[in-house]
Every structure is written in structure tokens, then in C-alpha cells.
Amino acid sequence: MSQTFDAIILGGGPAGYVCAIRSAQLGLKVAVVERDKLGGVCVNVGCIPSKALLHSAYVANLVRHDAKTLGVTVGAVTLDFGTAIKHSRQVSDQNSKGVGFLMKKHGVTVIAGTGTLRKGKTVTVDGKTYTASKAVVIATGTRVKGLPQIGLELNKSTVISTDDALFLPMVPSSVAIVGAGAVGCEFADIFNAFGSAVTLIEVLPQILPLEDQESAAALAKSFQKRKITMMTGAKVSGANVADTSVTLDVEAGGSRRTVTVDTVLMAAGRALNTEGVGFDSAGVQLTDGGFVKVDANLRTTADGVYAIGDIAGPPMLAHKGSREGVFVAEVIAGKTPHPIRYDNIPSVTYCHPEVASIGLSEAQCKERKLDYVVGRFPFSANGRARATMETDGFVKILRDSRYGEILGAHIVASHASELIHELVVARENEYTVEEIDLAVHAHPTLSEAVAEAALDSLGRVIHT
């Protein structure tokens, strides 16, 4: 006897659970299958707990460095990573429970266990069969991975993943982080603040390889001040894993070096959860890159089966997955949702200073031979930033020289993650730099730097 739903969603992460809520709002009878905790990687071992730890790192740096100048003298500072972890776990658990509450509120059935896709919009979980009358949505996401081919197999002690790092009782005295994308840079920030000697290793020529070169350089400068060692254009070619240490062979700039550390944190890429989900037998094909093959409406090659989130392709970001969840829910409910603008999804790295961007980098503008103008404004010239002693960073806007279209925007700042959205909204609605300037910005705010950068691109900057 099988239970029937309108839609069954495999995976309760930010793509899956949002899809479930939107489906329920549209009157569909929905089930979410989740083998672990609701909220997925994001809530439990990703975005959310790492933000808690980054705030601990921020406070650690604040009390040690700037507090005195601000008139607050503290005694001997004691750092306790275990307590920071405990706080981060509380935040995660709270959020995961919150997702559970939302499922109840919207009447979404949560099925605990590993779902396997069968032919004909059917899913089995622990021997029980569930049938979807309208659609099955795959939102199985990704998981951490090591690099066993060069001897870096995850072992939970000397070679760890971010999943492990988020539960460490104390920071390692020295750590090498392989991969300097957003995750690698965030952990470099956390470990450094709590006293680890951090070496950040990136195979591409800059840290934050996907960000604008200027943003990466600004963060690198800040990391350098904090004595984080960075090796870019550096390839880990081998590893010797001992009981309490790891020695990495690193090739960079034609020379070979060895780096010996207590712990290696693997932060280079994630593995897709496509195995054992029954894709083959259900007729769900994968792309050459291993993602689930989807069309513009996120339909897979199997009839009535959709895919959303990380599994459906890059960028692997929670907010991209959530939007896809809403989109697919509306498609399933027979609506015609507004198409997702994949070129207008913000990317944010939450270390200090934060790095955020939308649209094209300057290198991409050059590559596409676009006729563009750059507008910049440094936070060193911003009153609010001076007041809080957070003058690192800038706003950089790339605009089309003819029409003022915002081609890309890059922010390095203490609150870049919040500042970027003015530009996200602007781009989504096709406002030009002139509309950014025409909107009056409150004084004194960090946001003024956004308006000033827009003005700078028009040759009319006021405060520099």
C-alpha cells in the first residue's frame, strides 16, 4: 500500500525545504525525505554554524586590537574554541528545529530516511513506497570530499573536512587549508583568530578565484596583516600523512616546497550526492560534470522529475537552491514563474573584511570586450567606517559606458554581505548607476560608499 503525495522532495536542505513550503502554499500535498537533519548542509554543517564561528573570530579580534582605542580595555583575553563551537551548535540546532516547525506549519510530511528514486515518480524509503502524482524533486545536494588520489583521504584527525572542523574541541596549532574559495578563506579567518598558524593553499593564481582581482587582493592584504600564509598558483602534488602531522608537497611557480602542519582542512570542492539515489533506473541522466541534467524549467530527463540546488549545477549556493525550489514549486503547480536570472546571483565570503559581488568581474568585462567604466570608493573615505575602525575595503562598480548598465559590482567591507543587495536589486530591475545615485542614501552609512562608487563611475564622486 503506497502513500500518495502531489510532490515528493528528496532532501530537506535550503533548496528542498523551501520548495516544500512554496508547494504547500500553492495547495499541493507535499512530502520531504531527509536522511539527516532538516536544513541540510547549510543549516547544520555549512553557512549557519560557520557564521557563528566567524562572529566569535570577529569579537576575538575586536577585543584584542580595536577595543582599547574605542575606550574599552579588557583584561587578559582567553579564547575557548569549544565554547564558540557550542554557540554555533545551538544556532544550528535552533535553525534546524525552525525548519521542522515550518514543515509542520505548512502541513508538509517529513519522512526520515534515505529516499531512492524509482520509475514512474515513485520513491522508496526503508522499504516503504511513496508515489507522487505530479512530481518528484531531487534536492540531494553535496557532501565533503578529500583528495585520495594525492594521499589526502579524510580521516577525521589529521586530514579533516569542514564537517569535522565545525565540531573541533580546539583549534589545531597549525593548519593547512587546501582551497582558498569562500569556505577556505572563512576557515582561515576563524582558525587564525583562535590562534592557529594558517597556511592557505590555492591552485589558481589568486585567493577567492571567482572574485574580482581587486577584491581578492584586498582580502589577501588583510590576511597578510594577520600573518595568514597564502600560497597561490600552488598545487598540492602529494601528501605524507603521519599520526599527528601531515607533510604536503606543494608545487608553486616552478619550485617545490613542503609544508608540515598538524592538520589539513580540505576545502576544495564537494562531492555530488548522486549515488545510490536510483537515478539510473529512473532515467535521470547526469551531465559530463556529474550534475543532474536539467532543462530551463529544471526538469530532468525523467518525466515528472525535477532537480534543484547544488545537484542541478553551479553556482552551489544556498540562495540559488532556495530560489530554484520556489521556481520548481510554481512550475509543478502549473504557474509560469519568472525565469531565474543566473547572472544575478550574489556571491559572498563572510570573513573579515567580507567580500561580496554581483555580476561580472573586471577580467570578465575585458574578456567579453565590453566597453565599461569603473567607479570606486574606498571605505577609508567613509565616515561611518572610520567611526567603527573598519576602513578596509572598497566598493567597485563596473558600468557600461554607453547606457550606465551595472555590469558588475564588488564590495570588500565589514558588512559587504549586506551592502551588496542594493546592487542586486538594482541589477534585477535594470536600474543604471544614475538611479543608484538618484536614490538618497542616509548619512552616515556604509551604503553611501555604494552611491559614491556609482557617482565615481559618472565622474562626479563627492568625497574623494
Next chain:
Amino acid sequence: MATKVLMEALSPTMEEGKVLSWLKREGDTVSSGEVLAEVETDKAVMELQARGSGVLRKILAGDGATVEVGSIVGIIAAADEDIGSLLQADPSKQAPPQAEAAKPAASRPPPKPESPAMAAAATTAPPSAGRVKASPLARRLAEDRGLELAGVSGSGPGGRIVKRDVERAAIRPLPVAAGTSSGYEDVELSQIRKTIAKRLVQSLGPIPHFFLTTEVDMERAADARAHLNGLDDGPRISFNDIILKAVAAALTQHRDCNAWWLDGKIRYFNEVHLSVAVAVQDGLITPVIRNAHMKSLRQIAAESRELADRARNRKLTPEEYTGGTFSVSNLGMFDIDQFTGVINPPEAGLIAVGSIAEKPVVVDADVTVRRRMRLTMSCDHRVIDGATGARFLQTVRRMLENPLAIVW
């Protein structure tokens, strides 16, 4: 995405159309290209086709209503799409009854300046009616390209016009030239051209026509045709095919006659796309032979036959009867000696072909009988001046009188 169903100019001279009967009802599913309604134009009963797919949600001009070209007569949208904003967005465009006098321009809401830079441009191109929902970027692009936003259908939220809509609308009128930036050259109007245009329009109506007639000796063309048709069993070549070939070849030498009159500029084409008038049961349609200057006589013969057949069976797609750069109309088969054709805007010229008849003519001081044909060229005086048209017609005549010149 909602699509406005507009009363289209279904004949070159049509300014308003009468909806005879809707073939689809509100709530019917329609797909792009399907016939929505029968419309009586100034000339004939034509079909109004769907330009988008979805559900015919609203009929704004019922059976019997007469509305101006460009008015909204219906809305096609998704079944559950909110079209309320679309209905309100453009009230003055909603099929005003014919009896209503044209509103004086002064009653229009003044254009809303977006910025000082835009204000200047806006006064030269006031929006035709009401508030148009468009993104700032779309407005700038449209302004830069001289495009009226009121005529663009929006694909953004609530039917808002966004960048891609303007980009699409900007290329729509020239499907043949899309992607080939060298396919034509836009020349901004000089002051004298503007004044000529204004004065001629005042005196002669929307298109200031003038006509040039020449008589062509068709002896050699007739011989050539007979030889060619005797060669093998390929498609039979008609006199009209030879005329088309000659006109196409001549236009490559006279680009100043291969042009469009557009609002504020003249577009000269490097490619020749010939509109060929075909009589259909209750009207006239002009399928287009694309790149006629690059096609052999045999290709032209085959293609014109095929297009004419489908025109008579009403199987032409809009792309097949739009985008021409010059027209040829032939009433020779009806024993018409000579006639003047009506220009097919935005084209600037048309050649009307009369019958070929044996006539006594003086050749080398002797009266002999020759096969003769009269060509009458209609010119849009805003684009083509008398001598310009005359030189072109002379080239056509010389080519027909010595067919080898076509390949010269």
C-alpha cells in the same frame, strides 16, 4: 508572458481595420501563427494571426468593431497570468471606437523626464500614450535606438519592458538583417531631407509618391527565355522571373533605391530582398525573395512559384512576407498596359509591370513589330528623387533589353 494582440497593418496602405469575426473566443488556447480573427482592411479580408502562444484571455474589440492600426484588440497570456496591469497600463490604446475624434496632441500627458539628459530626448519623442512600464535601462536603450516603447511588449514582472524586450523589438522589423551588421547602413536625415520629407507629406499624404514610366523592348529577353526553357526540364522561367532578376541586379548598382524610410532616418540595404506582389482570393500579399541579388534565375523562378502557391493557399508565415527592400507588381497577365503601384512601406520603391504586347516601333528608320513592355516605378520622394529613380529604371531597362548585362 502576455502578448498584446494588435491590429496589424495587413495591407501596405491600411490605417484601420474592421474586425469581421473572431475565430477564437476568450479562453481558447492559441499558439503563435494561428489565425485569431478575420479583419477587413481597406483592400480585402485578411487574417489576424497570433504573435504569441497562450490563452486568448481578453477580446477588446468585438466583431464589427473598427479600430486603428496599432490598437490592442486582445490579450494572449498564460491561463492564470495577471493581465490587469496590461489592461490598465495602456487605456488609450484600447481599441478606441472609430467615431471618436483623434485626440489633440496637447491632451496627452507630458513625457516624464528621467534625468536631465533624457528630458531633452524625450521632448523630441513623446510617448504615444499613457504610462509605459519599462526599466530605466530599457528606456535608455529604446531612446538611443529611436524605438517607441509603447509598441514594445514587456516580458518583465507585470509586463514591464526590460532590456531584452527592447533588443528583440529593435531587430524585429529586419529579420533578414539580424546578425549581419553590414547588411545595411543607416543614414541620419539631413535638414534638407527632413524639410523635403515634411513638405512632400503635407502635399501628397503619408507617402509622397511619384511615378516614372519607361517602355522596354523585350525581344531579346523573350528570345533568351525561349532558349533557356528549351534547355532542359528545369522550372519554367517566366517573364516576371527575368524582370525580378534584372531588378535585383540593378538594385545592387543603385543602393539609393534599395532602402527603407524609417522614422528619422533612411536605411540603405546592401542586400536585396524583393517583395513580389501576389493576388490572392480577396486581396494581395507580397512574399519576399530573400537575397534575390545572389540567386540564379532558376532559383528565383523556383522560389517565386513556391511562394506564390503558398500565398494563394495562405500558408505564408509573417517572416515570409515582411522584410522586403523593394517591390515588383505584375498585372501583365491581365492585359494591363501600364499601371501605378502603391508603395509597400517602409520600402521606398516599387516597379509595376504591364503586359508584353507587339507594337509597331521605329527601328533604324524602319517601322517594325517588336514585343514591348511598360514598367512604371513608384518612388517615395522622401527617399528617391526623380533623377535617382530614373537612373535606376534606365539600368533595369538596359538589362532587360540586353539580358547579358544582368550577369555583367
